[in-house]
Amino acid sequence: MFEALSVPPIDPILALGGAVRADARPDKIDLGIGVYRDENGHTPIMAVVTEAEGRLLVARTTKTYVGARGDTVFAGRVTELILGQSKSQWMTGIQATGGTGTLRILAGLIVRAKGDVTVWLPEPTWLNHSTVFADAGLRTATYPYYDRRISKVRVDEMLSALETIPSGEVVLLHGCCHNPCGADLSPEAWDAIAAIMSRRGLIPLVDLAYQGFGHGLDKDAAGVRLLALQLPELLVAFSCSKNFGLYSERTGCTLVVAGTAKKAALAGEHMALVARLLYSMPPDHGSAIVRTILEDERLAASWRSELETVRLSMVSKRRQLSAAFRATTGTADFDYLEHGAGMFSLPNLSPREIADLRRDRGIYIVEDGRINVAGLPSRRTADFVQAVTELLAKRP
Numbered sequence: 199m200f201e202a203l204s205v206p207p208i209d210p211i212l213a214l215g216g217a218v219r220a221d222a223r224p225d226k227i228d229l230g231i232g233v234y235r236d237e238n239g240h241t242p243i244m245a246v247v248t249e250a251e252g253r254l255l256v257a258r259t260t261k262t263y264v265g266a267r268g269d270t271v272f273a274g275r276v277t278e279l280i281l282g283q284s285k286s287q288w289m290t291g292i293q294a295t296g297g298t299g300t301l302r303i304l305a306g307l308i309v310r311a312k313g314d315v316t317v318w319l320p321e322p323t324w325l326n327h328s329t330v331f332a333d334a335g336l337r338t339a340t341y342p343y344y345d346r347r348i349s350k351v352r353v354d355e356m357l358s359a360l361e362t363i364p365s366g367e368v369v370l371l372h373g374c375c376h377n378p379c380g381a382d383l384s385p386e387a388w389d390a391i392a393a394i395m396s397r398r399g400l401i402p403l404v405d406l407a408y409q410g411f412g413h414g415l416d417k418d419a420a421g422v423r424l425l426a427l428q429l430p431e432l433l434v435a436f437s438c439s440k441n442f443g444l445y446s447e448r449t450g451c452t453l454v455v456a457g458t459a460k461k462a463a464l465a466g467e468h469m470a471l472v473a474r475l476l477y478s479m480p481p482d483h484g485s486a487i488v489r490t491i492l493e494d495e496r497l498a499a500s501w502r503s504e505l506e507t508v509r510l511s512m513v514s515k516r517r518q519l520s521a522a523f524r525a526t527t528g529t530a531d532f533d534y535l536e537h538g539a540g541m542f543s544l545p546n547l548s549p550r551e552i553a554d555l556r557r558d559r560g561i562y563i564v565e566d567g568r569i570n571v572a573g574l575p576s577r578r579t580a581d582f583v584q585a586v587t588e589l590l591a592k593r594p
């Protein structure tokens with residue numbers, strides 16, 4: 199039965215991780231997969247997560263099934279985190295498996311609700327987006343988002359493109375900390391987007407995988423909150439992988455605002471059915487940790503403070519990196535690194551230059567040019583800046 203199988207496409211982010219592991223050079227630098235790392239290259243467990251796990255270990259008496267919707271109290275708490283006071287009456291959400299699993303549930307819901315529809319993705323976007331939607335049977339197309347030659351969001355072009363997308367189609371937006379470019383939309387741009395989408399009947403799908411990593415929990419949710427207030431329908435994919443450091447626990451949540459109570463209830467039922475068909479029921483441990491934290495005022499405060507420490511360390515790394523580039527190149531060409539939000543930035547490197555850095559210096563960058571700033575230990579900043587500057591000096 200396997201004769202007809204051809205070699206599947208390589209996942210560039212996961213494959214890069216394999217290549218890093220296989221590289222024996224002790225001074226290699228891994229700027230690939232999006233995980234937060236401390237100065238020793240370690241991705242720590244948050245202290246508040248360990249405390250919540252301790253409580254769960256004592257309090258839990260069963261590991262029975264949780265149901266296709268998972269933990270609905272968790273979903274409610276996460277919804278408060280996302281929407282704050284902008285909560286809609288007509289919403290529903292289910293627990294899902296990390297950012298990817300959550301997007302896949304929403305993709306399944308879109309197929310069930312609209313069948314033949316295009317999901318519009320920013321160019322560039324996270325490399326898994328188009329494949330997740332395509333695998334669910336959806337068409338994808340792109341709208342302009344970021345100009346890597348000048349390191350800026352292409353706001354005007356993006357707004358013009360939104361004006362041409364047919365009514366009823368789905369537009370994916372990064373809520374904050376854009377992956378891969380780290381360049382976010384200004385409040386004015388969000389206003390303009392909300393106005394166009396509302397006028398044209400477009401449906402926003404906000405990927406919110408980094409809330410708290412950019413400018414803080416509330417500021418990072420300002421865009422999605424605006425859309426929740428101004429549009430009748432909204433889809434949100436929320437991940438706890440980064441802001442709770444629960445990468446391996448596969449913890450996430452969908453949120454759907456659906457216009458009426460009846461439509462919201464139906465959307466919830468269909469998402470539960472999609473979950474049932476994909477994996478039946480989500481794993482419980484990660485959501486139990488998040489719920490334990492968010493239900494307890496003291497733990498929630500500890501979490502906010504730990505998350506803020508992580509955020510500030512990325513802000514300081516960005517400052518350090520762009521200052522080093524300024525000092526070495528004598529230009530402001532790399533200032534976008536400082537102005538970026540979250541983990542990622544997108545230096546304007548060619549595939550050849552990315553390959554050279556990997557071969558000659560053991561510096562690993564995703565093939566689309568994305569670097570994980572949080573993966574660069576401060577003591578290696580100078581090495582990285584030197585390597586990139588030397589490479590650029592060779593350009594014709």
Ligand code: LMR
Nearest residue numbers: 211230231232324326377
């Ligand atoms: C990333 O973008 O590197 C992370 O979200 C991990 C992944 O699954 O790709």
